[in-house]
Amino acid sequence: xxxxxxxxxxxxxxxxxxxxxxxxxxxxxxxxxxxxxxxxxxxxxxxxxxxxxxxxxxxxxxxxxxxxxxxxxxxxxxxxxxxxxxxxxxxxxxxxxxxxxxxxxxxxxxxxxxx
Amino acid sequence: xxxxxxxxxxxxxxxxxxxxxxxxxxxxxxxxxxxxxxxxxxxxxxxxxxxxxxxxxxxxxxxxxxxxxxxxxxxxxxxxxxxxxxxxxxxxxxxxxxxxxxxxxxxxxx
Numbered sequence: 001x002x003x004x005x006x007x008x009x010x011x012x013x014x015x016x017x018x019x020x021x022x023x024x025x026x027x028x029x030x031x032x033x034x035x036x037x038x039x040x041x042x043x044x045x046x047x048x049x050x051x052x053x054x055x056x057x058x059x060x061x062x063x064x065x066x067x068x069x070x071x072x073x074x075x076x077x078x079x080x081x082x083x084x085x086x087x088x089x090x091x092x093x094x095x096x097x098x099x100x101x102x103x104x105x106x107x108x109x110x111x112x113x114x115x
Numbered sequence: 116x117x118x119x120x121x122x123x124x125x126x127x128x129x130x131x132x133x134x135x136x137x138x139x140x141x142x143x144x145x146x147x148x149x150x151x152x153x154x155x156x157x158x159x160x161x162x163x164x165x166x167x168x169x170x171x172x173x174x175x176x177x178x179x180x181x182x183x184x185x186x187x188x189x190x191x192x193x194x195x196x197x198x199x200x201x202x203x204x205x206x207x208x209x210x211x212x213x214x215x216x217x218x219x220x221x222x223x224x225x
Contacts, residue, residue, distance in 0.1 A: 004158075033213075042119070043159075043202070043215040056211040090158050102147055102206050104213065106158035 002026055004107035006091050012113045015081060021110045023074040023091030032074040033104060034066060035090040043090065049074060050096055081114045088112075117142045121203050121216035128193055128223050136188040136201055136219045144208030148186050150179050151202040153218070159202055162188075193223045 004025045013019050025032065034046040048056035049068040063085075065077040074091055088111050092104040120139045128134055140148065147166055151159035163172045165181040172179050176197065178189040188201055200218040207214075 006158075040217065042217050043204075043213075045213055048211045050211070058212075088156075092158075102213075103149060103161060103164045104204075105161055106151075108158045109156075111156070 004091060004093055004105055006089075006107035006110050008110060009108065010111045010113075012115065013078070013081065014115050015083070017081075018077070018079040020078065021076040021089055021091075021112075023076075023107055025072055025074075025091075025093035025105075025107075027093055027095070027105060029093035029095045029105075030071050031094045031096045031102075032068060032071075033092040033094075034074065034076050035092065035106075037088040037090055037109070047076075078112075081112075083114050086112055086114045117205070117207055117212070117214050119203055119205055119214050119216040121201075121219050123219060124217070125220045126222070128190075128221070130194055130223055130225050131192045133189070133191045133193070135190070136221070138186040138188070138203030138216055139184060140186070140203075140205045140214075141184075142205050142207045142214070146206045146208045148181055149204045149206070149213075150186070150188055151204070153200045153202055162201075190221070193221075195223045195225050197221065198223045 007022045031050045036044045046060045047066045067075040088109045090109045091107040094104045122137045150162040153159045163179040168183045170181050176191050180187045200220045202218045204215045
């Protein structure tokens with residue numbers, strides 16, 4: 001596997017279900033991100049992990065719970081979601097350096113539908 | 116307030132008809148500006164990173180330029196396979212935020 005991978009690619013869940021999204025990066029990066037992409041809206045940054053420590057949480061509802069067990073893996077745990085949470089969830093990674101290089105590389109996304 | 120505006124929202128070009136996409140940004144201090152290409156149902160694919168005004172980068176038919184207030188993505192003699200949504204993002208000097216525009220949907224007609 002190369003680059004950033006995400007599983008599953010598609011997920012349909014009911015409002016009472018609990019599910020998890022998985023992201024894995026094979027780029028040797030040390031920062032990982034979760035984004036939400038809805039139609040006609042800009043990508044919304046949800047969470048940022050740098051060196052496995054959460055450094056950003058953009059007022060995301062508690063029904064989304066991230067986990068970063070190591071620098072290569074990132075999870076997004078989902079529970080009691082709402083239909084408006086249906087979207088494409090994207091994972092990205094970057095190599096944070098002392099100066100400026102923060103280019104993010106994205107995975108293919110998980111298309112989530114909440115019924 | 117930091118923000119990114121892309122224009123036009125949609126663009127239709129004949130094959131071979133060159134044009135430019137615009138990304139205007141307002142940020143307290145710019146660490147980097149990024150261009151991505153996104154095909155339907157897929158994640159954004161990295162194209163360019165620009166760091167300072169006056170900088171230019173090229174890749175095949177694409178050329179990205181940067182000023183203190185905006186960036187342009189120039190497409191020379193586009194082909195149908197260049198059809199995609201092009202996203203612009205900025206990373207301010209401080210913090211961990213990345214701000215994305217809503218993208219320009221490009222369609223190149225054979």
